[in-house]
Structures are given as C-alpha cells and as structure tokens.
Amino acid sequence: MPTDVPEDRLSNDENATKCDNMTLSSTPTVRRGSTPLPIKHLLRREEAVHDDCDWMSGAAGPSASPISFSSALDNTSTVAVEGRPEGPLRIALLGQNGVGKSSLAIALAGDMDRTASVDSDGEGYVRVVDVDDEESTIIIYDNWRQDLSALQCEVCVLVFSVTDRRSFHRTAQLRLLLRETQPQTPIILVGNKSDLVRTREVTSQEAMSSAALYNCLYLEISASLDHRTPELLECAVRLARGQPPWPPGTSAEDMTGVGQRESITSRAKRFLSSLVPRYPREREVGKFLRQKSRSCHDLGAL
Ligand SMILES: Nc1nc2c(ncn2[C@@H]2O[C@H](COP(=O)(O)OP(=O)(O)OP(=O)(O)O)[C@@H](O)[C@H]2O)c(=O)[nH]1
Secondary structure (H helix, E strand, C coil), rough: CCCCCHHHHHCCCCCCCCCCCCCCCCCCCCCCCCCCCHHHHHHHHHHHHHCCCCCCCCCCCCCCCCCCCCCCCCCCCCCCCCCCCCCCCEEEEEEEECCCHHHHHHCCCCCCCCCEEEECCCCCCCEEEECCCCCEEEECCCCCCEEHHHHHCCCCEEEEECCCCCHHHHHHHHHHHHHHCCCCCCCEEEEEECCCCHCCCCCHHHHHHHHCCCCEEEEECCCCCCCCHHHHHHHHHHHHCCCCCCCCCCCHHHCCCCCCCCCCCHHHHHHHHHHHHCCCHHHHHHHHHHHHCCCCCCHCCC
C-alpha cells in the first residue's frame, strides 16, 4: 500500500496517474537459487498491514465457487491492440502491496527455481513462451512505482487478493487511471490467493461483475500453488499479441462453461440425494445419528 503518496492526493488531477504502490526494480539483478528474495518482500508487509484505504469498503458476500472467466466478456472487447506488436510482449503486474505480484511474477516467469533473467534494463523477467504453437518473448514487470502514464506495456494485469477487500478496490482505482492514460491497453483483473478459502473477502461474482463493468477479463488464481497461472500467462500472451484471450477455436462461453458445467458441490449433492431414496433405512439411521450426536457429553446416546 502506498505510504509515500497519501490516498487523498490520488483524486488530485496532477497526481491522478501517480500510483505509489508500484515499484520499478532499479537493480538489474538476476535471481539465482541462492539469492534471497528482494528486500522489498520483507519490508512491505508492514505497509500492507497499515494500508488505510477504506474509501470503498463494504461487506463481503458469501464466497462463491471460483469461476475463472468473466462470462460478460465478449471475444473482441479486450482485444484493443491492433495488429501484432513488434519486439517482446510486455506484461505489467499492478496492484496493492502484499497481494502477491512478486509471487505471481515468479510463477509466470517460470522462476520457481530462481533462474529467470531480467531484461537489458533490469526491469523485469524475460521469458520465451510457446502459446498456441507460436513462440513469443515476454517481459514481466513485477511492479511499477513511476507515473502510470509512463507505463508502456501490451497488457496490464491488475492483481488483488481475494482475502483483502481494500486491494480489490485498489484495482478499481487503477483501472480508472489506466483507462484515462492508456485506454487501448488490455487489462486482466486477477484475484489471487484463491487457496485461502476461509479468509476470502471478495466473492467471485462481484469480481466478475466488476470486470464486466470495465469489459476486462477476470481470472482467479493462486500464485503460491501455481493454480491457473499457466492459463493467465496464455491469456496475457494472446491479448498482448492482439488476439482474443481464448484458445483458438473457443469462445467466452466455452471458457466460462455457462450452462454446461456443474460445481463439484452440486454434483456431490445430486449424487447423494440420488442415493438416499434408494436406501431409506440408511437415511433414517443418518437422521438418528445426527439428532443424537448433537450432545457431545452424552456419548451413551450413540
Ligand atoms: N496463500 C497464498 N499466499 C500468497 C499467494 N501469493 C502470494 N502470497 C503470499 O503473500 C505475501 C505477499 O506476496 P508478494 O508476492 O510479496 O506480494 P507483492 O504484491 O509483490 O507485495 P509487494 O512486493 O509488497 O508489492 C507473501 O507472503 C506470499 O507468500 C497465494 O496465492 N496464496
């Protein structure tokens, strides 16, 4: 969370594009296995904890089953880049401190063993990826602390933590700023830390609604578990190439599976309810046990 630029300054026109939670790595170091994580990882936790961005706080709704793609997204709305950009495809990760940008950058860079390199300016991870049988060189910018208008990239990935509502609101603010300064750049909204189910504060539905509002893609991932990060990488590369984010031959409907997929929970419920009528006796026994087991003190009831 920003500490050097107060929240209220963000509404000021002059500073509207200043995003203090973005850093630009200034030291062109290559991370190796023996190299510790950047010191910023150790220092910024406190900043994140003391973030007082409460200008849009609200109650968290019930957690929904993770849905990765915004069904409201059509195939063309995110493809703002005309033609194929020359040179490496630049993917910038933006978001509040502590949401997992560095973890995500490492996961996207395939740097689990700390072997990814930085580009010649020392600003990001460079990697050659093969997406849809085509190779592309990508640069992943972990963070950006400069003026947003100075940001040059093919795709912006706005990261929030599903366990931190304020970080979600921060992405809304960033999207507004980005739309002002570079309306053509495709944006992907990413809800990270989906593995932390019990502490979730932002539901999939509201994140998807928010993404739909800005006509951008929404993906829910866990950078720590490397869950859905390959999908994110592929979508980002396709968008950076000026293509639809979906794999060739598929559509938004295919990806969302609207009307096709059924959650594991409802499938399980359907399966169990299909069993119960066939075994009424077991159902009665289950009811009996449920009633009796309410009392933990009276074990004799069982
Ligand atoms: N459970 C869980 N923890 C995560 C995940 N991604 C990141 N973290 C943890 O969240 C903390 C912050 O991660 P970072 O990658 O440093 O976050 P950041 O956005 O780069 O933070 P700054 O560098 O301060 O801007 C670390 O303790 C990570 O281990 C995730 O998917 N799940």
